[in-house]
Amino acid sequence: MPDLLSVKNLKIEATSYPPGEPPKTVTLVENVSFDVQKGKVLGLIGESGAGKSTIGLSALAYGRGGAAITGGQVLLNGKDILTLGRDGVRTIRGCKVCYVAQSAAAAFNPAHKLGDQVIEAALRHKIMSRPEAEKRALYLFKVLGLPNPETFGDRYPHQVSGGQLQRAMTAMALCPNPELIVFDEPTTALDVTTQIDVLAAIKHAIEETHTAALYITHDLAVVAQISDDIMVLRHGKTVEYGTTKQIIEAPNQDYTRALVSVRQTKREEARDQSNTLLNIEHVSAGYANGFKVLHDVSMHLPKGQTLAIVGESGSGKSTLARVITGLLPPQEGKITFDGKELPRALSGRTKDELRRVQMIYQMADTAMNPRQTVRDIIGRPISFYYGLHGAKKTERVRQLLDQIEMGDRFLDRYPAELSGGQKQRVAIARALAAKPELILCDEPTSALDPLVAEGILNLLMKLQEETAVSYVFITHDIAIVRAIADSVAVMHRGKLVRFGPKSKVLSPPFDDYTDLLLKSVPEMELGWLEKVLTTRRMESAGN
Numbered sequence: 001m002p003d004l005l006s007v008k009n010l011k012i013e014a015t016s017y018p019p020g021e022p023p024k025t026v027t028l029v030e031n032v033s034f035d036v037q038k039g040k041v042l043g044l045i046g047e048s049g050a051g052k053s054t055i056g057l058s059a060l061a062y063g064r065g066g067a068a069i070t071g072g073q074v075l076l077n078g079k080d081i082l083t084l085g086r087d088g089v090r091t092i093r094g095c096k097v098c099y100v101a102q103s104a105a106a107a108f109n110p111a112h113k114l115g116d117q118v119i120e121a122a123l124r125h126k127i128m129s130r131p132e133a134e135k136r137a138l139y140l141f142k143v144l145g146l147p148n149p150e151t152f153g154d155r156y157p158h159q160v161s162g163g164q165l166q167r168a169m170t171a172m173a174l175c176p177n178p179e180l181i182v183f184d185e186p187t188t189a190l191d192v193t194t195q196i197d198v199l200a201a202i203k204h205a206i207e208e209t210h211t212a213a214l215y216i217t218h219d220l221a222v223v224a225q226i227s228d229d230i231m232v233l234r235h236g237k238t239v240e241y242g243t244t245k246q247i248i249e250a251p252n253q254d255y256t257r258a259l260v261s262v263r264q265t266k267r268e269e270a271r272d273q274s275n276t277l278l279n280i281e282h283v284s285a286g287y288a289n290g291f292k293v294l295h296d297v298s299m300h301l302p303k304g305q306t307l308a309i310v311g312e313s314g315s316g317k318s319t320l321a322r323v324i325t326g327l328l329p330p331q332e333g334k335i336t337f338d339g340k341e342l343p344r345a346l347s348g349r350t351k352d353e354l355r356r357v358q359m360i361y362q363m364a365d366t367a368m369n370p371r372q373t374v375r376d377i378i379g380r381p382i383s384f385y386y387g388l389h390g391a392k393k394t395e396r397v398r399q400l401l402d403q404i405e406m407g408d409r410f411l412d413r414y415p416a417e418l419s420g421g422q423k424q425r426v427a428i429a430r431a432l433a434a435k436p437e438l439i440l441c442d443e444p445t446s447a448l449d450p451l452v453a454e455g456i457l458n459l460l461m462k463l464q465e466e467t468a469v470s471y472v473f474i475t476h477d478i479a480i481v482r483a484i485a486d487s488v489a490v491m492h493r494g495k496l497v498r499f500g501p502k503s504k505v506l507s508p509p510f511d512d513y514t515d516l517l518l519k520s521v522p523e524m525e526l527g528w529l530e531k532v533l534t535t536r537r538m539e540s541a542g543n
Contacts, residue, residue, distance in 0.1 A: 003035040004077060004212045005059060005180055011071030012054055012063060012236075028054050028067055029236040034229075038179070039210040043227030043244070045220055045259070047449035048420050051236040052216045056182045059214060060097050061089045076180070094121035098173035102185040104165040108157040114168050115153020122176040133175065140171040143208050144201040162313065163194035167201050174209055181206075183215045187222060191312035191476045192520040199225055200533055218449040220259050221522035224248050225529035232256050248524060260524060262450040267461065269486040269502045270305050277303040277470050278324070278438060283333035285323050292331070293319045297496050299489045301438075304468040308485035308502075310475055310517070316494040317474045321440045324472065325359060338437070355385045358431040362443040364423035368415045374401070374426055375411045381433040400429040403466075404459060421452035425459065432463065441473045445480065457484055478521045482506065490514050 012029035029051040036042045044052045054067060061081045063069050073080045081092060093099075098121070101107045108117055118140075119133035128136065134153075141149035144167040157165060166186055173181045186202065187195040203226050206213055217223050223230060223244075230247040232239040232255065240253045251257045278301040286292035294316045301307040309317050322328035324335055326346035335342045337357070343349050361367040368377055378397045382388050388396060398408045404425040415423055424444055431439050441460070445453035461484060463469060473484060481488055481502070488505040490498040492513045498505050510518065519532060 002037075002078070003075075004038045005036040005214075006075040006078075007035075007055075007058065007072065008033050008075070009072040010055065010058060010069070010074070012051070012058065012067050013070045014063075014067040027236060029058075032072075032231075032233075032236075032238055034231055034238075034241060036180070036212045036214065038212050039206070040228045041206060041213045041215050041226055043223035043230040044214060044216045044233060045218060045223050045230060046233035046239070047218060047451060049235070050233040052218075052233055053184050054236075055233070056184055056214050056216045057099075059180060059182055060093050060099060062093075091125075095125040095127065095176050096178055097180045097182065098176065098178040100166075100169050100173045100181060100183045100186050102188055104169040104186075105157065105162070107169055108165065110157050112156075113153060114155055114157060114160070118153060118168060118172040118175050121172070125176060127176050136175055136177075137171060140174050140205065141168075143205050144168075144171055145197065145204075146171075161194070163190055163198050166190065166198050170198075170202055170205060174205055174211065177209070178211060181211055181213045183213055185217055186215075188217065188219070192478070192522070193312050193516055195222070195522070196520045196529070196532060199529060202226065203529065219522070220248070220450070221524045221528075224524060224526060225522060232259065245526060248526060258451060262454050266482045267484055270302065273302045273305065273487055273501060275303045276300045277338055278307075278472070279336040280320070280324070281333050281336065283320070283323055283330045283335070285319060285328055285330045285332075287328075293494050294323070294330075295494045296333070297491070297494075298333075299487075299496060299499050301470055301472060301487070303437075304464065304470055305486040306464070306471040306473055306484050307487045307489060308473045308475060308481040309489045309491060310478065310481055311491035312476055312517075314493070315491040317476075317491055318442055319494075320491075321359070321442055321472065321474055324440060325357060351385070355434045356437045357440070358434050358436040358438070359440040359442065360424075360427050360431050360444045362446055364420070364427045364444075365415065367427060368423065370415050373412050373414055374418075377415075377426060378429045378433055381430060385434050396433070397429075400433055403432065403463070404429045419452075420448050421455060424448065424456050428456075428459065428463070432467070432469075435467075436469060438470045438472065441471055443474055443476070446475070446477065453480075460484070478506075478518060490517065 010029055010032040014026050014028055016024050016026050032055055034042060044055060046052050057064055058069055058074055061074060069082055074082050076096060081089060115137060118137045122128050122133040123130060137153055138149055141152050146152045146164060146167055187198050190198060215223055215226055227244050230244050231241045234255055240251060240256045247256060248260065251260055280297060280299050283294055283297045284292060285294040297320060311317050323330050326349055329344035342353060375397055378400055379393050382393050382396050401408055401410060406425055445456050475481060485502045487500060488502050489496055497511055498514050
């Protein structure tokens, strides 16, 4: 079978403008080649900055963020689309080749109904009439397992869940009957339970429509469930390229082997979990509109240990963190810290109470002032809590940079000059600067690549051993829970459904929700998705 897409010796460059220096040409992608046949899926995997999305967008003859395709060929059905010119490229985008972005919420217009947006490209390219496009959209809504497919298109983006919106975006890409779809991390922002449904829907839709696809992700376990072949990328170059079976079961390169084996180790839980530092007693909380998020939640955390709070989006994990920090006063119940009840509101807490409880946020980018250097960011709590300035403050910042394994060469860098993992390490150092007894970690690795995330987790565990700091670790990643937790709290729709030592919570018998959660974690195993879906069907039939 001839190749639908053939990329040959692709080179992509960008121009950087260092302050006070002449412009520099930076090579983002170099000498990358691959082929995709009709009805097949190629997974592009690698860490942040590997060039995955940049390569994926080349299939639309597009260079984002000032990047330019400066070498090679992108052949679609034997024709080099890089030679088509602006008008020629417009005839294939949204028609022959479609794109599914990571954030469906940002890709839809909130002022228009979903149905109108799904059929827009098919109408604009005059591929079909409106009745034909609406019939096609209805068919896709059914294939993708969307609720009430006959009326689903009448809803607006804000009226559906994240998983449903991501499937609607897949329907939008499939509607014009494209030959190729580029999926750019379509499930990264989703919970594991929702991710399974979206992955299954995407796979089923590709099989039904015989569309070829590029599937971009940093999660090898995910791409193993949907791809026929996998290309591993690093620093804009190909590390390894082969069938999914070969990459998963017999990788040739050290980097690929590291990706396959990431987070296989599990830390043993502490045997004694009685020395309580944080006690959450019968907490209920909500927001000003009267909507209650937490319902009678109780759990505790021993000193020097890690409590993982796990659950899907909307389960109340982050709201509980806000209650603990005092950002959201509870409506009922109380928070006790080291034997003393904490004031409900942040404004009522003493400086020392504030110091003892710190937080690391999910998105280090949005938690840092982009105009402050690393010295300023880490130095601020040092000045605020300990009154240190000048050379003494700088020396303490240096100590913290050594502690997070970065070193003082980063002192005068700005956030924009740091990688994702480096930013998160700086966020950890800022929390440590207060010498806290408790750090709330709100999904601090969910936006990171597996190898970088593993480094952050190892750092947190090392710091816990050195300082005896306690962690509340909020996550929806069961693999992280297995790796770092001493105790686990499972939350669902604002209620605590399971709590106790890790060994007990993650061992049967399970409640229905915990069972679903554990079964939804992708495993590095061929055919795992089909096995899970078969089990679900059998369980549904049995009920």
